[in-house]
Amino acid sequence: MIIKPRGTSDILPADSPLWQKVESAARETAELFGYGEIRFPTFESTELFQRGVGSTTDVVQKEMYTFADKDGRSMTLRPEGTACVVRSIIENGLCGDAMPLKLYYFTSCFRYEKPAAGRYREFYQFGTELFGADTPSSDASVIALAYTFLQKLGIKDVKLKINSIGCKNCRPAYRQALIEYFSGYEAQLCDTCRQRLQTNPMRILDCKSPECQKIAAGAPKVTDHLCDECRAHLSELTSLLDGMGIAYELDPGIVRGLDYYTKTVFEFIAPVDVDKKTGEKKELAICAGGRYDGLVEEIGGPSLPGIGFAAGMDRLVAAIRLSEQELPAKAKPAVYFAALGARAAAESNKLAYRLRQEGIYAECDIVGRSLKAQMKYADKIGAKYTVIIGDNELDRQSAVLKNMEDGAQLEVSFEELYKILSERG
Ligand code: ATP
Ligand code: MG
16 A cells, blocks of 8 residues: 655545635635735745755754756755745735735645654645835734634634844844853753754754753843844834734743744744643644744845744644534535436436536435435435435426425425525525
8 A cells, every 4th residue: 555655644525624614714814904815836946945944944954855856956845935925026026016015825835844743744834924014013913814813713722922033133142142051051952952052042942852941941031132123113012912902922932943033923822732641732833923024135135024924724723623613514415316217317417417507516326326225325415405306206397305304305396496495405
């Protein structure tokens, strides 16, 4: 048997209605906030992610699916969407449009990570990006979009954490303070963090190793090193959120895994898994983002501020499943045509086709079952009505309409069928 690669998933028809619910809530919310959809390629030049995500990040150093194409060019399966969106707006001249430019996307992402609950090698994101505004109110509008979206999904126990990681003016001094602090613990840090100490010390704050997390808990806080502008930006953002009634927690430990962030960063956390032994709920980030004012320039475009987020759809689906709500299911047919004999079967096919053309979900036998087996199948697929047609009915151009809920039957003409089903179906 050929099996799927580790860390990938099949989304089957029984699961799809929940994914569709997430997708429609995402689309609806994005459009309420004035965002337009953008789609981009599955693979891009490797250089885009080296420049955009940052060459010292875990994503670029350890997690990318990179390959040489037949012409020897280095290509990478997208590990995230923001760099792709930025490349696209520069290449397509959208940076010259009236601002703000507001875009949303659905994308699969590829990262070579150690698979676990909520952590896959191919996963799905709903993302949004807003360009051309650097105000605290633009940050607040982006966070409000994410908040509205998560509310629509009815996920329980969602927490919003916010931080500012400073800008190019205040970050260097903070970086220095981190190097000084972590150098004192160099021997206890994990191998990766020992490297990070030289290349990107802020990443240590994001390390998932418990030992490093313990050390990081005592590290200097970025919020104590912000310049006046970054401090004022954060304080105005929090008062805007207060005004909208969006609850948050200021958490100086949130630094985010990608290099391009400046000022505001945020994460929405929720339970996505339950430990089978202890019953303890495991929380992960279901949606995360931040401001990236230098990214467009870094990728070769004009100086254009931006802010966005990406929500991990696999984790959203898992969180909804834990939220004790009724899960959506595949639609059930309004009617099933059960036919006795070849002539009636042909007529059923025609009638089912006609109803589908009118927008009514109809099914009929195409397997060649006996009438009894057809009735059993109609019940199994949850048809609201069954229409039974035999030779006698066919001669009268009518059929027996059976309500599958209460068993009531009545004979109706083919012409009446559509009317009745469109009213009651
Ligand atoms: P984490 O800290 O959990 O590794 P991250 O910082 O790498 O997340 P981002 O790159 O910001 O995540 O991606 C945004 C969102 O995409 C995350 O909040 C999460 O919901 C989802 N996500 C990221 N990596 C994975 C993965 N390997 N499998 C499933 N979902 C993921
Ligand atoms: Mg990660």
